[in-house]
Amino acid sequence: MSASFIPKSVSALSAAAIAGLRAALPPDRIYFEAADCLPYAYDNSRRVSLPQAVAFPMDENEVVALVRACRQFRIALTPRGRGTNTTGATVPVEGGVVVSMERMNRILSLSPGDRLIECEAGCTNSDVQRAAAAHGLFWAPDPTSADFASVGGNIACGAGGPRAVKYGTARENVLGLNAVLGTGELIRSGCHTTKGVVGYDLTRLLVGSEGTLGLITRATLKLLPRPAGLRTLRVAYRDVSSAIQAVTRIMGQPAAPCALEFFDTDAVALAQAWRDCGIPADTGALLLIDVDGDGAGLEADTIAISNAARGDGLVELRSAASRAESEDLWAARKALSPSLRKLAPRKINEDVAVPITRLPELVSGLGALSREHGLRIVSFGHAGNGNLHVNILADPSDPAQAGAIEACLHAMFRLVLSLDGTLSGEHGVGIDKRDFVAWEVAAPALAVMRQIKRVFDPEGILNPGKTLPDAAE
Amino acid sequence: MSASFIPKSVSALSAAAIAGLRAALPPDRIYFEAADCLPYAYDNSRRVSLPQAVAFPMDENEVVALVRACRQFRIALTPRGRGTNTTGATVPVEGGVVVSMERMNRILSLSPGDRLIECEAGCTNSDVQRAAAAHGLFWAPDPTSADFASVGGNIACGAGGPRAVKYGTARENVLGLNAVLGTGELIRSGCHTTKGVVGYDLTRLLVGSEGTLGLITRATLKLLPRPAGLRTLRVAYRDVSSAIQAVTRIMGQPAAPCALEFFDTDAVALAQAWRDCGIPADTGALLLIDVDGDGAGLEADTIAISNAARGDGLVELRSAASRAESEDLWAARKALSPSLRKLAPRKINEDVAVPITRLPELVSGLGALSREHGLRIVSFGHAGNGNLHVNILADPSDPAQAGAIEACLHAMFRLVLSLDGTLSGEHGVGIDKRDFVAWEVAAPALAVMRQIKRVFDPEGILNPGKTLPDAAE
Numbered sequence: 001m002s003a004s005f006i007p008k009s010v011s012a013l014s015a016a017a018i019a020g021l022r023a024a025l026p027p028d029r030i031y032f033e034a035a036d037c038l039p040y041a042y043d044n045s046r047r048v049s050l051p052q053a054v055a056f057p058m059d060e061n062e063v064v065a066l067v068r069a070c071r072q073f074r075i076a077l078t079p080r081g082r083g084t085n086t087t088g089a090t091v092p093v094e095g096g097v098v099v100s101m102e103r104m105n106r107i108l109s110l111s112p113g114d115r116l117i118e119c120e121a122g123c124t125n126s127d128v129q130r131a132a133a134a135h136g137l138f139w140a141p142d143p144t145s146a147d148f149a150s151v152g153g154n155i156a157c158g159a160g161g162p163r164a165v166k167y168g169t170a171r172e173n174v175l176g177l178n179a180v181l182g183t184g185e186l187i188r189s190g191c192h193t194t195k196g197v198v199g200y201d202l203t204r205l206l207v208g209s210e211g212t213l214g215l216i217t218r219a220t221l222k223l224l225p226r227p228a229g230l231r232t233l234r235v236a237y238r239d240v241s242s243a244i245q246a247v248t249r250i251m252g253q254p255a256a257p258c259a260l261e262f263f264d265t266d267a268v269a270l271a272q273a274w275r276d277c278g279i280p281a282d283t284g285a286l287l288l289i290d291v292d293g294d295g296a297g298l299e300a301d302t303i304a305i306s307n308a309a310r311g312d313g314l315v316e317l318r319s320a321a322s323r324a325e326s327e328d329l330w331a332a333r334k335a336l337s338p339s340l341r342k343l344a345p346r347k348i349n350e351d352v353a354v355p356i357t358r359l360p361e362l363v364s365g366l367g368a369l370s371r372e373h374g375l376r377i378v379s380f381g382h383a384g385n386g387n388l389h390v391n392i393l394a395d396p397s398d399p400a401q402a403g404a405i406e407a408c409l410h411a412m413f414r415l416v417l418s419l420d421g422t423l424s425g426e427h428g429v430g431i432d433k434r435d436f437v438a439w440e441v442a443a444p445a446l447a448v449m450r451q452i453k454r455v456f457d458p459e460g461i462l463n464p465g466k467t468l469p470d471a472a473e
Numbered sequence: 474m475s476a477s478f479i480p481k482s483v484s485a486l487s488a489a490a491i492a493g494l495r496a497a498l499p500p501d502r503i504y505f506e507a508a509d510c511l512p513y514a515y516d517n518s519r520r521v522s523l524p525q526a527v528a529f530p531m532d533e534n535e536v537v538a539l540v541r542a543c544r545q546f547r548i549a550l551t552p553r554g555r556g557t558n559t560t561g562a563t564v565p566v567e568g569g570v571v572v573s574m575e576r577m578n579r580i581l582s583l584s585p586g587d588r589l590i591e592c593e594a595g596c597t598n599s600d601v602q603r604a605a606a607a608h609g610l611f612w613a614p615d616p617t618s619a620d621f622a623s624v625g626g627n628i629a630c631g632a633g634g635p636r637a638v639k640y641g642t643a644r645e646n647v648l649g650l651n652a653v654l655g656t657g658e659l660i661r662s663g664c665h666t667t668k669g670v671v672g673y674d675l676t677r678l679l680v681g682s683e684g685t686l687g688l689i690t691r692a693t694l695k696l697l698p699r700p701a702g703l704r705t706l707r708v709a710y711r712d713v714s715s716a717i718q719a720v721t722r723i724m725g726q727p728a729a730p731c732a733l734e735f736f737d738t739d740a741v742a743l744a745q746a747w748r749d750c751g752i753p754a755d756t757g758a759l760l761l762i763d764v765d766g767d768g769a770g771l772e773a774d775t776i777a778i779s780n781a782a783r784g785d786g787l788v789e790l791r792s793a794a795s796r797a798e799s800e801d802l803w804a805a806r807k808a809l810s811p812s813l814r815k816l817a818p819r820k821i822n823e824d825v826a827v828p829i830t831r832l833p834e835l836v837s838g839l840g841a842l843s844r845e846h847g848l849r850i851v852s853f854g855h856a857g858n859g860n861l862h863v864n865i866l867a868d869p870s871d872p873a874q875a876g877a878i879e880a881c882l883h884a885m886f887r888l889v890l891s892l893d894g895t896l897s898g899e900h901g902v903g904i905d906k907r908d909f910v911a912w913e914v915a916a917p918a919l920a921v922m923r924q925i926k927r928v929f930d931p932e933g934i935l936n937p938g939k940t941l942p943d944a945a946e
Contacts, residue, residue: 111828111830112725113721113724113725113828113829113830114828114829114830114831114859115724115725115829116828136725157670158670160668164667164668165667168645169668171674171677172641172645181917181921185917185920185921186917187915187917187918187921188915188918189918191826191893191894191895191913192827192828192893192894192895193826193827193828193858193859193860193894193895193898194637194638194858194859195633195637195642195826195855195858195859195860195895195898195899196826196895196897196898197630197631197681197895197897197898197899197900197901197902198895198896198897198902198906198910198913198914199902199910199913199914199918199919199922199940199941200678200681200682200686200922200925200926200940201644201674201677201678201680201681202918202921202922204644204674204677204678205673205674205677205678207674208670208673208674209673213673224727225724225725225726225727226727227727228727248586251586251588251698252585252586252588252609252698253698253767254697254698254699254700254701254765254766254767254770255767255770292727293727293728294726294727294728294773294777295773295777296769296772296773296776297727297728297770297773297774297777299769299773300767300768300769300770300772300773301770303769304767304768304770353664353666353667353668353669354665354666355584355586355587355589355665355666356586356587356588357584357586357587358587382668385666385667385668386587386666386667386668387666387668420664420665421664421665421666422664422665422666422668422669422670422671423671424669424670424671425666425668425669425670426668426670427670428670429670429671429672433671437671437672440664440671440672441671441672442660442661444654444658444659444660445660445661445662445672445675446672447658448654448658448660448675448928448929449672449673449675451928452673452925452928453673455921455924455925455928456921467672467673468672
């Protein structure tokens with residue numbers, strides 16, 4: 001959309017650089033052919049930029065050797081889990097080497113009594129969930145992409161998901177990390193305990209840094225006991241304001257839902273159009289609520305949350321009695337993202353967050369922006385965190401719509417910031433939101449972030465063109 | 474104990490420096506007389522080092538002016554909340570100016586619907602708890618010193634407390650911070666939402682940095698709904714191992730206790746000696762458990778946790794039916810720290826943490842160290858986090874005991890690290906553990922921490938002599 005979204009010139013690797021890379025890794029760990037590189041040229045942002053090489057390290061020593069070679073020859077390195085991110089964070093805009101972590105996918109240790117798992121960064125989220133589930137445990141982050149997304153990618157992006165409202169995001173559920181910095185140094189941060197205050201918190205600094213500070217190689221994850229029971233409530237309200245009032249009541253009492261998802265009026269219509277879900281006709285907004293727990297505790301929490309959900313503007317409260325019925329209620333939510341693509345060829349999917357009491361202003365403001373710019377906007381998502389997936393829909397072949405997208409997006413970001421919100425609750429910055437970071441983060445903090453970047457990556461070889469905006473010329 | 478524990482030469486301020494400081498603050502905000510400075514020369518570590526001045530800024534602008542003056546004249550600044558820390562973190566070992574935040578004690582905003590409070594750093598923990606309680610909310614950190622300790626100090630030390638086992642420490646309960654860096658720049662980090670991934674996580678970097686990276690001026694805190702009900706269980710076991718097995722069972726099921734405190738054999742005897750608490754004679758270890766919740770949910774959680782507490786080695790499970798009875802059971806726990814002082818004139822109070830399953834090895838290892846070094850060691854504390862308060866007791870007038878302290882402490886730290894533990898779960902490093910940081914944090918990570926320190930504080934004026942060890946000569 002703006003100049004910095006266009007990759008800088010991608011120059012070919014010199015013969016010396018290629019020789020250096022070949023010396024760093026065994027031949028079956030690095031490929032230079034365009035045909036081999038192409039699958040690593042894009043991610044779920046649908047941006048494309050071809051790397052000159054793709055590497056598949058098998059262990060930390062190989063990552064160190066690779067980074068050292070790249071440092072010596074000033075080659076850009078783009079770490080990549082499974083490329084499920086939506087912001088372009090793993091697109092190699094300056095070419096160089098994509099470092100795919102997919103072969104570093106071992107579970108290194110699992111201690112159920114300590115609720116700890118240690119794994120390599122290339123494990124998928126679901127690899128970890130499966131290993132943990134065998135001991136009645138789980139890892140909190142549950143992005144929609146959990147079946148494919150890697151743990152390293154989840155951590156690098158600060159991934160959340162619906163469950164974050166009760167159990168927190170990657171930030172609150174990682175205890176320690178191993179990472180290779182842009183200097184080629186391997187560091188170990190954090191500890192094996194849920195409390196620890198020795199030295200500065202490098203773990204949280206790496207969480208959400210999108211591979212710009214270090215290449216995460218291993219993680220020690222905090223696991224939680226998995227409740228046996230689940231209840232799903234689907235609560236229909238007359239309008240958005242009534243639904244948000246209910247969110248405030250639910251979050252204001254001690255029984256925490258493990259998901260609290262909001263659908264605006266358009267999202268309700270979309271879900272109902274996708275398949276008749278039996279949503280009452282006069283529904284203007286919907287909450288989809290999961291409550292987890294065991295036995296009598298689950299019953300008590302479900303009653304407490306149901307009571308909090310009831311109030312002015314309630315149209316219907318349905319409770320799913322079985323897992324199958326729960327999954328049925330959730331199917332509409334999971335179908336929303338793909339359904340949107342059918343409405344318009346272009347979907348700009350943002351994940352802004354505002355304090356919960358500002359959600360009505362956000363949703364009404366989005367309505368005003370939709371009318372003003374002639375673009376449909378559909379919002380749904382993690383209301384318990386004030387974190388909405390705002391989808392601006394457009395047909396780029398319509399010049400009026402195509403021309404309106406940028407202004408609408410900018411106005412939406414300004415609206416969010418005016419409501420004390422943040423531009424990204426869980427997707428991160430990547431390329432997409434890079435030009436807007438300075439709208440949220442004031443110059444002194446941004447200057448500190450740039451200096452931290454230089455500490456971790458003095459040559460600027462780690463994932464260039466991401467996360468932080470370029471310094472003003 | 475070692476050379477670095479002795480303050481470097483504290484030189485008097487030059488006339489120009491005094492003039493610079495006087496120009497930065499109104500006259501009733503800075504004092505230079507030794508009599509005025511003396512109350513700010515020490516903290517709960519009982520170390521003493523006289524500053525040349527003590528400042529009482531009233532707002533952020535005054536903090537900025539003060540830091541800029543100190544930077545210009547290279548004067549050390551030691552930020553101070555209420556001096557309740559036990560590690561010497563607020564003792565001005567290089568003299569200079571102690572910056573007492575006690576006059577910056579305003580609650581700036583409270584939004585119950587958003588579960589947010591914004592306050593100045595000098596508010597006490599209990600100021601925040603009182604304001605939050607009026608809306609049925611609370612802030613998770615609950616150090617024993619909560620009535621006096623400041624929010625800024627809690628954050629700077631990464632404070633926890635018994636409740637951390639369910640609700641987390643300062644790290645998980647601060648959303649954003651304002652801080653003045655050693656450059657004199659005021660930065661704002663974080664956001665007003667429970668999720669946010671724009672830019673690097675400067676908030677968590679400041680949490681636990683003990684005033685060495687920035688002077689925290691304001692905080693946005695995450696509040697939680699306060700459950701109305703509380704049940705306390707006191708569970709006696711035959712021996713330490715049985716008690717720790719019970720901790721593992723309790724932490725392995727989904728109903729989370731809001732406190733899970735452990736007493737070793739000596740701590741049990743001490744509690745019983747302080748006052749007859751009716752602890753059965755054959756008790757070798759004790760758990761004190763709080764469960765919070767509302768109505769039927771609380772009943773269900775109490776049953777689940779009681780069931781998990783029962784098992785091999787159980788001697789007695791007592792349940793307090795009323796708040797008064799709960800407070801009675803807790804009185805023994807709260808009396809432990811002061812009681813220890815009666816046992817021996819010198820008490821070295823450490824707060825190491827190990828993975829829960831390693832607690833039996835820690836406790837038996839401490840027994841071996843006690844015998845080997847001829848020093849009594851009493852341990853109790855936050856077993857749900859594997860975080861024990863290990864108290865090495867000695868009479869310094871006995872040369873054998875005095876001579877054994879250092880070797881015993883060192884051996885204890887080596888034991889903790891061999892068990893995958895950390896040297897501090899919540900007290901922090903300050904002066905006391907500075908020489909041991911490099912035992913836990915390997916050189917590459919330590920080098921990064923030192924470089925981060927230079928980014929935030931290029932002249933090294935912020936709380937010198939704390940947190941990070943001096944670089945090797």
